[in-house]
Amino acid sequence: MALARTLQTRARQAGERKAKQRRQPLRGRAALLLKEELDKASANLACLDSKEADTEGRDCELHVYEKRIDSRGDDITLRVGAKADYERVVDKSHTAALVLFRHYTRNRELTKTTLEVRSPYIKEAFQAVIKSYPGIKISASGRIVIQGDPRVLFHFQQEIKQYAEESCDPEVSRHWRLCLQYRSRTLATEIGAYEMTVTQATIDPGLEHRNLWMAYKPGAVLYWKVEGIESLERLQSMSLFESSDEVAKDYWWLSTVQLRSDGNHLGYVEHQVVIPHYDGCKAFSQLNIFPLEYHLEKDRVREKLLARGKKYLSLLGIHHQFYDGVAKLCSSFQPSYRFAETYNISVSASTHFRY
Secondary structure: OHHHHHHHHHHHHHHHHHHHHHHOOOOOHHHHHHHHHHHHHHHHHHHHHHHHHHOOOOEEEEEEEEEEEOOOOOEEEEEOOOOOOOOOOOOOOOOEEEEEEEEEOOOOOEEEEEEEEOOHHHHHHHHHHHOOEOOEOOOOOOOEEEEOOOHHHHHOHHHHHHHHHHOOOHHHHHHHHHHHHHHHHHOHHHHHHHHHHHHOOOOOOEEEHHHHHHOOOOOOEEEEEEOOEEEEEEEEEEEEEOOOOOOOOOEEEEEEEEEEEOOOOEEEEEEEEEEOOOOOEEEHHHOOEEEHHHOOOHHHHHHHHHHHHHHHHHOOOEEEEEEEEEEEEOOOOOOOEEEEEEEEEEEEHHHHHHO
16 A cells, blocks of 8 residues: 555656646747747648638639528528528638629518629729729729629620720630620610610610610710700719509609809709609600710700800809890799890809809
8 A cells, every 4th residue: 555655646746747847938949849830830821811812703603692581580591502401601602703692581582682793803894994883882802792783784894895805814804704694694684675775776766664774874974954955964873763652653863963153163063863654665865864875966965065064164253244035034932934135134153053
């Protein structure tokens, strides 16, 4: 028994000495070797992170996912073609150029689609060619997200094709070919109608109400005529307001800018215009506002309004003029009306703006 206790005591003391040695910091060559091993491990991890970031969107592929709501009310994301009991997706499409998400309700009704552009080649072209587009954030970092129909790919298809053709990198052409194929497949019906009633139209082009966005490219010059007065505006954005009411109809809400002066400053003023609902296909020239390029007398309008604009600028400030023509009396207390006027007048934009 004494011998056993002696052996146990010696073993315990040896264990305590080893533990004490492990707690002491390494010195000399042992510390140097440990530092080199840690530096190598950190470099490898940084290299892996860098490679993972650089490979995002490099594969010329389109991955499709469906976002559904399960029986517990939680959102789940499934890869198309996968089984219903698939595990939830973390990010298995890191290297895919395009990733499409389809959002469904509990009743399996499609509510919206979201396209994520991850390709560095496509994002670079967005910055060089498109630069800005309503509802889309275009930046050097991050993914470009397109909600709903890819209208931007339709509006800038010619610029995109030219950019891809002029590029010396074959990957640029491959990625943009995939992107335009997605656009053609998604908007097949709309593009077919556009080709028939606009591109191939021989007299007066037009579109159905729901497809008007195809002819109204952001930044386009629009022709507007009210009470016989022609004017031009620049389109900023266009939104369709859909109504579920049988009485109320869908309508387009246009946000534009006009060049105006208050007598002291000259600049752009925001303006909103509504295009009411109509049935069937209607010519652009029959709408209250439409792109100038579809006007039958666009050259005449451009020259007339350019001359009027120069005269408008020349009359900024206070001027005395002789006027012989039709004038319009505007009053808050009685209906406005027109009358013939021949008189010496004083032109003051600032006074007109105040009253």
